[in-house]
Amino acid sequence: MFKLNLKIALRNLWKNKGYTALNIFGLSVGLTGFIMILLFANHEGSYDTWNPKAKNVYRVSVKWGPGEAEYSSSPAELAPALKEALPEILDYGRFYVWDMSQRLVSKDKNEAYVDHIMGVDSTWFNLFPYKFVYGEPQKALLTPDQIVLSSKTSKQFFGDINPVGQTLLINTNKRYTVSGVYEEPNTPEHMDFDGFVKKSSAGDGWGNGNFFTYFLVKDGIDRKAFEEKINKTFLKLPIVKKDSDLKKAQIFITSVPDIYLHSKTDQDPAKRGNPAIITILLLFSGLLLVIACINFTNLSIAQSVKRAKETGVRKVLGAKRSNLITYFLTDTAMQCIMALLLSFALVEIGMPVLNNLMGTELSLFGFANPKLLIFQLSIVMLLVITLSGGYAAFFLSSYEPVKVLKGNLSRSIGSLWMRKTLMLVQFAVATIFMVSLIIIKQQVNYIKNKDLGFNKEHVLVFKIRKGETRNNFDQIKQRLAKVEGVTAVSRVNYYPGVKSMQVVGREYNGKSVQNLSMITVDFDYFKVMGMSAQLGRAFSKQFATDSAAIMVNETAVKKYGLQKEVGNKWIEGRTLVGVVKDHVQKGMETNAEPTAYVIEGRNTNSANNVIIKVNGANIQQTLNEVKEVWQSIEPFPFQYSWLDQSFANVYIQYVRLDKLFNIFTYVTLSIAILGLFALASFTVQERTKEIGVRKVLGAETRDILQMLNKSFLILVVIANLIAIPIAYILSNNWLSGFAYRTTITIWPFLIAIAISIIVTIITVSLQAYQTAKAKPVDALKYE
Known part of the structure; x- marks a missing residue:
């Protein structure tokens, strides 16, 4: 029929x-x-599904107090302390990102920037069992001078040969021996990894909170119940009992497959999807x-x-x-x-x-x-x-x-x-x-047409890669300012369009100042960005004390009640000299955050991004001359972007x-x-x-x-x-x-x-x- x-x-x-x-x-x-x-x-839903252990691997995030943001990073000593105290944790792995930036990798005359070389624990491959093409994962990260490469990075520098035992020069000053090559997974990961080196123990301690920590736990763990147990155990640790700041912390865990679509942490280097x-x-x-x-x-x-x-x-x-x-x-x-x-x-x-x-x-x-x-x-x-x-x-x-x-x-x-x-x-x-x-x-x-609170047109952005350049930036800045077409030069750690910012908590006159985004700048930052003070004045070298001063945006004024504080001392003993208009920093989904601006100094984050305002008359010629000056200072391939293009990536x-x-x-x-x-x-x-x-x-x-x-x-x-x-x-x-x-x-x-x-x-x-x-x-x- x-x-x-x-x-x-x-x-x-x-x-x-x-x-x-x-x-x-x-x-x-x-x-x-x-x-x-x-x-x-x-x-979009396949991130990290290549990993057979993924459902049992959790990333740690921390809130450092009531009202604080949740960070994806945590103290270096948190992982070993909790593993020792909790039998449910089978292993842990941590990584830090070298300056969260690219590294210049060289093999003979072949050199290129590599984006994501991570310093990890030698146990990393117990949590993320990549398939090794060459070498053995158990022996790949035994010494600090070993490096494991992705097959894509290996092919970039060595072609199709087995590179184990070969050496690579990183940032022109340190040699690493290739100890393994792993095959890229067939599904995407929440982080792009191009290579791994062994994490140095120099930064270990409770005071270093710049580590990204992962736990491998036993089968059948209930996430919420285990999260509660982690926090109870954390409060019983001897170091926590003695430290009033650590006592305020709250720990969260996120399953690795959930990071891409569901993580909402701040200062997160992971890729984000939009469910x-x-x-x-x-x-x-x-x-x-x-x-x-x-x-x-x-x-x-x-x-x-x-x-x-x-x-x-x-x-x-x-x-x-x-x-x-x-x-x-x-x-x-x-x-x-x-x-x-x-x-x-x-x-x-x-x-x-x-x-x-x-x-x-x-x-x-x-x-x-x-x-x-x-x-x-x-x-x-x-x-x-x-x-x-x-x-x-x-x-x-x-x-x-x-x-x-x-x-x-x-x-x-x-x-x-x-x-x-x-x-x-x-x-x-x-x-x-x-x-x-x-x-x-x-x-x-x-x-596209909204007033962002700053002028994004004709602003050139590129990174400082050498500490020596940062230390001598004032002299270098003068050289760049002499280039025809350049109208202003400055530097900053987080420019608009970059979603991560340093968020701090401080005490002032017995009051808590929480969730304050801190941006490190130099004296000409507001000139480059086309921003002016709505109250008070902008930073100026005419005032010797401005190197230890502070400026805030309008949202910070409203949140912390600073309407009458201009000219007075505020957090960290800094004098509040001015208030600037709110501007869009992270994107259109969030309102302007309370933000402070400080001049780079001993107790601030490094301002590693050079920003240059050009007049737009002959952009290509100006760009070529800036490149020539910069490469005489830092002899690396010149990589740059325009602020308007970078900000376009936000939407x-x-x-x-x-x-x-x-x-x-x-x-x-x-x-x-x-x-x-x-x-x-x-x-x-x-x-x-x-x-x-x-x-x-x-x-x-x-x-x-x-x-x-x-x-x-x-x-x-x-x-x-x-x-x-x-x-x-x-x-x-x-x-x-x-x-x-x-x-x-x-x-x-x-x-x-x-x-x-x-x-x-x-x-x-x-x-x-x-x-x-x-x-x-x-x-x-x-x-």
Whole structure:
């Protein structure tokens, strides 16, 4: 029976080639969009899944007191102390990032900057069991002069040979012997690692909180309960009992697979995903697939007259309803499988576009977990076949054969309410897409055009890599200032667009000053950034005491009550000399944080980023001269960025979302038009005789078009009334994640309504015009 159904289904598909092609193509477009977003979501959820121990590996983070931020770093001695006290901890591994910056690596004449060479414990590979291509993990980090390389880094310097035993020069002053090469995992990691050296013990102690600590724990540990036990054990440690600051600390643990999408710690070198964007994309790609299924059903309805007679004949010949359901589902399944195969080709064609938008390197046939993808696609296809073939299988199979064979089909098989409901859903979804797209565009434009509180144009940024350069920066600064086109030179530790800042807690006059972001600058920082003092004055070399002074932003003034403190001593005995306007530092999702600015000195972080303001008259010439001066000071490859480009990276994900929604909206609207065209075709066919009678009674072509458009426009209006509150709720929820956001006005909704009405009138009129113009005798000659 199945073979017979299959043969008949194939014959029908071939007999109606145009209808079949339209059906398959429309469904394949919906499947293509959904599969591409599914691949992206799977990629985002695959971080650290390569590690078989990942679910038992936790990263430690610390809050240093009530109201403090949660940091991803912790004291060096925390790990060994807790391991000794807690039997649940099987092992630990710590790393520090060398200055959190690149290192110049050299092999003979081959030299390049390498981003992420980490100093780790020799136990690191017990927690992160990389597959070693050369060397042995147990012997790879026994001495401080050994280095383990990723296969990519090894190939960069040694080609395809075994490099174990070879030496590398790092930063022109220290030699390391390659002791191992590991293969990069087939799924991404929350940190990019290019190599490892053995962590020095020189910085160990409770006073050094710049370590990133990981625990390997026993199977079956409940995270929350174990976190509570860690904190109770921590408070019992002898060193903690004696230290009032340590007693205020609260420890948290995060499972390694959760770091990428769910960690919210400060000063975190780990990569961060955005679960909200993943949810939005999955939701809307799912809606795209749903309207593709609805379109498939609408096109099936348009062909239902022919299929209904076939159903009637089959029932007369003794076919049971279950046989008919199987037959129609087989027909639908054949088309769905063809659509899936076509979508595979479209995915491969469209994937470079998605990769370019999202900064990924995804491929349908290169997915790291094919079993998961096959399972997901199987579930999706079952749903698609059910949604797309349900109408034909369960409604067409219920027709009474006598009515069908007598020709009383139109109202019987039309299932008017079903067709109208499906079209209503299509246009409701299309309206939601259009409104969302317009609001996303408004928000992106708002972000691009917002006053950031500083001037980001024509500001050159590059790193200081040598301590000697920092120590002699005043003399070097004078040389850079003489370059034609340079208007100001300064340096800073965290410039706008960098999400991590040093957050400190201090005491002042018995009051707690918590969560104060501290930025180290030099005297010309505010000149370079185009910022001026709103109260008091900016730092100046004319005042000898300014090297130990402090400035704050407006948020700090409000939070700590400093309205009358300008000119007085504040934290660390520093004189508060001025207040600057708030500016955007980390991005648009968070409000300006209370921020202080201090001149680099003995008790501050190093200002390792040079920032130079150029006049923009001849940027390339100025850049070349700055490069020449700098390379005479630091003979390394000159790597730089422009502040406006760096800051653009803060909101690049929303620009990408905007572009993706452009594509989604156009495709959704196109599919909705296709479904509308099919439904209009069926309606015109159904009402041909009625149109003929009306024309005999004197109706004009315009009257006929108005009559046909009216019923469709009522549906479109209802669809918009349903869609608008949904679109508002979704858009407002998305915008609530921004501290700086556009205002939702009535215009996006009016534009979406206008587009849907215009599209409906044009589509229905084009389909109905020929019938409305035809002679009534053609429609009535058989009556």
